[in-house]
Amino acid sequence: MTAAAQEAFAWTPENEATAQKHIAKYPAGRQQSAVMPLLDLAQRQNGGHVTQEIIEYIADYLDMAPIKVMEVATFYTMYNHKPIGKHHVQVCGTTPCWLRGAEDVMHACKKHLGIEKGQTTADGMFTLNEVECAGACVNAPVVAIDDDYFEDLTPETVVELLNKLAKGEAVKPGPQGVNRKNSAPEGGPTTLKDFMGEDA
Amino acid sequence: MPTLTIDGKQVTVEPGTTVLQACEEIGVEVPRFCYHERLSIAGNCRMCLVDMEKSPKPIASCAMPAGEGMVIHTNTERVKKAREGVMEFLLINHPLDCPICDQGGECDLQDEAMAFGRGASRYDENKRAVEDKYMGPLIATTMTRCIHCMRCVRFSEEVAGVDDMGSLWRGEHTEITTYLEKTLDSEMSGNVIDLCPVGALTSKPYAFTARSWELKHIESVDVMDAVGSNINIDVRGSAVMRIKPRLNEDVNEEWISDKTRFVYDGLRKRRLDRAYVRKNKTLQEATWAEAFDAIKKKLKGVKGDEIAAIVGDMADMESMLALKDLMAALGSSRIESRQDGAKLDTAVRAGYILNAGLAGVEEADFLLLVGSNPRAEAPVFNTRIRKAVRHLGLKVANVGSAEDLTYKVQEFGDDASLLEAVLKGKGELADAFKAAEKPMIIVGQGALKREDGAAILKAARDIADKYCVKDGWNGFGVLHTAAARVGALDLDLVTEGGIDAILADAEAGKLKAVFVLGADEFDTAKLAGVDTIYIGTHGDAGVTNADVILPGAAYTEKSGTYVNTEGRVQRTEKATFAPGEAREDWTILRALSDVLGHTLPYNNLAELRARLETVAPATTQLDELLQAPWGDFGTKGKISAGGIAPAVDNFYLTNPIARASEIMADIIAARAGDVEEATGTHG
Secondary structure (H helix, E strand, C coil), rough: CCCHHCCCCCCHHHHHHHHHEEEECCCCCCCCHHHHHHHHHHHHHHCCCCCHHHHHHHHHHHCCHHHHHHHHHHCCCCCCCCCCCCCCCCEEEEEHHCCCCHHHHHHHHHHHCCCCCCCCCCCCCCEEEECCCCCCHHHCEEEEEEEEEEECCCCCHHHHHHHHHCCCCCCEECCCCCCCCCCCCCCCCCCHHHHHHCCC | CEEECCEEEEECCCCEEEEEHHHHHHHEEEECCCCCCCCCCCCCCCCEEEEEEEEECCCCCCCEECCCCCCCCCCCCHHHHHHHHHHHHHCCCCCCCCCHCCCCCCEEEEHHHHHEEEEEEECEEECCCCCCCCCCCCEEECCHHHCCCCHHHHHHHHHHHCCCCECCCCCHHHHEEEEHCCCCCCCCCCCCHHCCCCCEEEEEECCCCCCCCEEEEEEEEEECCCCCCCCEHHHEEEEEEEEECCCEECCCCCCCHHHHHHHHHHCCCCCCCCCEEEEECCEEEEEEEHHHHHHHHCCCCCCHHHEEECCCCCCCHHHHHHHHHHHHHCCCCEEEEEEEECCCCCCCHHHHHCCCCCCCHCCCCCCEEECCCCCHCCHHHHHHHHHHHCCCCCEEEHHHHHHHHCEEEEECCCCCCCHHHHHHCCCCCCCCCHHHHEEEEEHHHHHCCCCCHHHHHHHHHHHHHHHEEECECCEEEEEEECCCCCHHHHHCCCCCCHHHHHHHHHCCCCCCEEECCCCCCCCCCHHCCEEEEEEEEEEEECCCCCCCEEECHHHHHHHEECCCCCCEEEEEECCCCCCCCCCCCHHHHHHHHCCCCCCCCCCEEEEEEEEHHHHCCEEEEEEECCCCCCCCCCCCCCCCCCCCCCCCCCCCCCCCHHHHCHHHHHHHHCCHHHHHHHHHCHH
16 A cells, blocks of 8 residues: 555545535435545546545545444445456456456456456456446447446457557547447447437 | 224324234234334334235335335235245355353244244255444444344434444345444444344343243332433343333333443442441441441430431332431431432422423424533433424523533533523523423523522523513423432421531531431531431442441332322332342331330331321322422522533443442443444353
8 A cells, every 4th residue: 555545535636526526416405415426536646546544534524423424435336445447347257248258358368467357457457347238239248447438349459459458558449349339230330320320 | 084994904004104013903913024113114124914805916015104005915915925935035044053142031023933934944054154243332232133024223313413334335244233332322232132122232230140931020110310210120130130211202212221221230339238437536337227227326415406307319118218317306307309409499390390391392393401411411302402402392491511412412611690582581591482382491400509599590590581481381491300209298207407518517517317318419428427327238438437337129029109200290100129138228217216216107018108298299290290389489599600521421330229230330441432442252
């Protein structure tokens, strides 16, 4: 742990403002409703995971019992309780992705990164995890990396993606190596062509 | 008022009633785990599924409001199958360790599996295992057995008012815990043991000491505080194995405090089980005859006005009356019950009871506490105040030391002289009284034991007279800390100058002999110069300067009459015999009266109680909230500025039984955070 990380957690001025913005969305006295966005904000500020100290800080900030914040933080899988790598690679393993080759994608990730599920690479660049349905079945198989979805993956395209990320190159979210826009059919629209034509 | 049909029977219920409650009203049993009358509805165990016509699938009856024209079936094939299915799911991860589980024999899951289960499981995979959690010295945990009904979590948040318990993680990984595995910071924590429908949370002190079917349940009344919680004393042979609450909606609902529940080990420790007589400055064992003889010699030639008596906080009315009669026979009327020096008088009964009743607080819309900390003095009553604050719109204000009472309290400082302003109708407090329809004022012993206690009592009385006493409503109340106190006041056991005058006279040599009936809460060193006859149960403060010790019976060892703080007369039952030579207190006094040549005119409990009814007419009506006529009491005087000190220093140490209890010592250490780390061998 670095010296900076050992310092007591407190919002940065920008995050303080964001936190207040989240709280302002709810009626007065219902500030506790903002617990989820605040946990997320704190997780980002802390470099990817929440700690007991953060849980208590947010409990205090929202005037909640710490156990209630802890319940939320442990219930949702998007909150990490251990340090993670710079990029969090979350491979969807639920049935539609699995049918479309998620296992091969996972295997490629493991082989390329040299780690198992739940582990972080030695250089701290990647953490690999399997998640339940990411909700993008139409573009299966799907991998969520940090805040973006990368879709229609194959073992080759996912490795290419990981290589780019490792080098710090820009990557484009969405379908990879397939000629389609978002979840539109491959090769372009088959209906409403006029409508789509303008900005397709 | 919706009318619905349940198993062919029509029933009309209050709006807002659930289907499950409607079923109960006509005696149809619906199995359940998560549903509990006194907690919010969770609907997560699914055991209460019933069939509703026009519904494509069974409904959870605990969470479904009863509606007009509903047709409910609880005995169809589909309901049977649904219950079997839920039970099979619940048992997927529940260990079949009933033979080594303390809940065995009184387990909801066991009973309902027998009544509603299939008897076999199709699941052969490994069961999940959960690490046990440390929850302090009172609650033993076996978290693998938990079925996640969340009753304990809801209890701690809703009833106890301490947000310390929660369920972490999700799905199959769900685990119930206290935050960071700390001791539950509540005086009511033991109730989660009763609430747990399985063997996940059990009593740590009781662990593996008895089986439920070996126990005899004796219905009795608690004397740890002045609430008079109704209890079941569970006895095996001659030992009290545990104490559990008994339902009484008007008194304790179905809760008891941790002191009530766990004090029983103090009944076995430091007991006086034989008589002692002080010879050559040391206490020596004696027979009853020798002890009585010694008393006779000491009282020889002593005039009536040279004798006084002090009765303790757990004395039953029978013993107190026998002592009063004996004192009268010896020529003295100086018998005092107010050990803490509370400036109460006995002229008007309404002046020393909680007139509206404990349950009355649920009707009130404003409550002013004066020098009272109900959380420490009467935790069960405190949970009722909390309930009224949470659900019934009660507002609470406090004049006295500010404490965390688990609900919102508007603090007005601890200066009692504020009451004078209220009386004049000035200030925010007076406005609150004026605005309230059913206001209450509760005066605690912390205020009454002050020098100006009588003036505070008078001021509170006048405030009550002005705002709180109306047609059909008397909002004046005194919250007592001692179980014996109201009974003693009913017997008029008050003296001029109170206990301070007795102790001063003892020191000045004006008294020659003092009888002490289980009183240990005053400075007994002041009795060093007089002949002290101590009748009591424990080797506590009272015996240090005693010259003759007569071993008495504790509250579990005699049938005694007690009056709680609301003036309700209740009777304890004898659960076990007193240890060794110890005898029931009134029989000691009756036997002693014989030796002293002033035989008391009753030979059995029935005769004594007949006498009691003539002296204290209230005792003719058991378990009734008696209306007391309003009157004038207290003494007008100056209320001095300055803080009100709390009446109870340590909730867990208020009487000799609690001080002898190791469990009480353990819980004090645990709540102070001074406890060894939990290890693998912790129960």
